[in-house]
Amino acid sequence: MNPIKYLKKNGIKHALKVIYSYKIDAVIRKAILLVSKNSKLENIIVIESHNDFDSNGGAFYRYLIENRYNEKFKIVWLIKNHKPKKLPQNVTCYPLYKPSIKKDYAICKAKFFTADCVVTGKVRDGQKSYYLTHGAFSLKNSKGKIDVPDCVDYILIPSEYTRKIQENQFNSQPQTKMISIGFPIHDQLLKPCEPQLYKMSIDASRKKTIIWMPTFRKGGGYQRNDSRAELPLGIPLVENNEQLYELNQTLKEHDGLLIIKIHPMQDMSTVHIEEQSNIRLLTGTKCKRLGIDNYELLKETDAMISDYSSVAFDYLFLNKPLGYTFSDLNEYKNGLVVDDPSELMAGPIINDLEQLKSFVCEVLLGIDKYEHKRVKLRQKLFEFDDGNACRRLVNHMGLKK
Numbered sequence: 001m002n003p004i005k006y007l008k009k010n011g012i013k014h015a016l017k018v019i020y021s022y023k024i025d026a027v028i029r030k031a032i033l034l035v036s037k038n039s040k041l042e043n044i045i046v047i048e049s050h051n052d053f054d055s056n057g058g059a060f061y062r063y064l065i066e067n068r069y070n071e072k073f074k075i076v077w078l079i080k081n082h083k084p085k086k087l088p089q090n091v092t093c094y095p096l097y098k099p100s101i102k103k104d105y106a107i108c109k110a111k112f113f114t115a116d117c118v119v120t121g122k123v124r125d126g127q128k129s130y131y132l133t134h135g136a137f138s139l140k141n142s143k144g145k146i147d148v149p150d151c152v153d154y155i156l157i158p159s160e161y162t163r164k165i166q167e168n169q170f171n172s173q174p175q176t177k178m179i180s181i182g183f184p185i186h187d188q189l190l191k192p193c194e195p196q197l198y199k200m201s202i203d204a205s206r207k208k209t210i211i212w213m214p215t216f217r218k219g220g221g222y223q224r225n226d227s228r229a230e231l232p233l234g235i236p237l238v239e240n241n242e243q244l245y246e247l248n249q250t251l252k253e254h255d256g257l258l259i260i261k262i263h264p265m266q267d268m269s270t271v272h273i274e275e276q277s278n279i280r281l282l283t284g285t286k287c288k289r290l291g292i293d294n295y296e297l298l299k300e301t302d303a304m305i306s307d308y309s310s311v312a313f314d315y316l317f318l319n320k321p322l323g324y325t326f327s328d329l330n331e332y333k334n335g336l337v338v339d340d341p342s343e344l345m346a347g348p349i350i351n352d353l354e355q356l357k358s359f360v361c362e363v364l365l366g367i368d369k370y371e372h373k374r375v376k377l378r379q380k381l382f383e384f385d386d387g388n389a390c391r392r393l394v395n396h397m398g399l400k401k
Helices: 003-036 055-066 101-109 160-170 184-189 241-253 284-290 294-300 311-317 353-364 371-381 389-397
Strands: 044-048 074-079 091-095 112-115 128-131 154-156 177-179 208-212 256-261 279-282 303-306 322-325
Touching (some): 044 055, 055 184, 055 389
Parallel strands (some): 044 074, 112 128, 128 154, 154 177, 208 256
């Protein structure tokens, strides 16, 4: 793009941020690469995840630590938030979006890279780069928004069944191989639950807990507006807090709880939800402050309401009831990955408040009409459910302790 046009479109402040976050880093990296390109690679694994230490990258990292791979390999995290106060032996963190000589040295000398969201990737021969993705699969069409760069060697997919769809979605290069070995985060989903509800001061003895996780429609710092729908509360279906109160009464009658988990990319200025006695709001900031692990929280819930988001497929892996809100599908700019989404869904489509209340009631009363379809779809979409995805990834990398 022409520099003048770029400045007019984005402003000087944004341009300076880009120069600071990317351009200076690139210069440092090229300089280090120039003097080190003929030297041996070191036992370094560089990891990035969606919101630091979470998702597939976080689950794989915990496996490495639990199995003491950090005694031989230095693990370098590229983080977007604050550095943890305590880290295990041979683990360090560098800001993803700030220039750093030490960070760029690690990138130039690392043997392995894994990324869930922002791909750094290999910069020289001999390095291996894995795109783990931050969700197993998604109904929303993300083509053109998550193009995988040619510095990636391998992309994780849930099964051969999804290969063609995901090849099209990722717009991957011919040399990039898609491998079905399971997802590290699904290993975590199969382990005993570490309680999370108490961190929100929620009584876990309630009859049932439902989590509502809508995908983002309007991205805050990401300057994306994926839906033309007007959403007064920042979520679909519910148009005002009076309707939210109505939904709360349904939950109250059956001693149920609804947690509305806002997507971390959602522009929070669009969210206007008033918490109720049986409805709680959970944001990404609150998760960080309270130390809540989203995937551990999923295990503690009894059902999910979602939409086009990849998290619905992670929840499918748990084999629990799912409902899908499609009320703004016509206004959703991205569209879907298939013409007929019903073949990839195992729950009711929810288009209005009454249908939402009906789904909530069925969950709280233990009515599960889609269990059989859910089991069949789960078997089709997920090739592995043995809790050994991390082990297979380690073996694929050729890591030796």
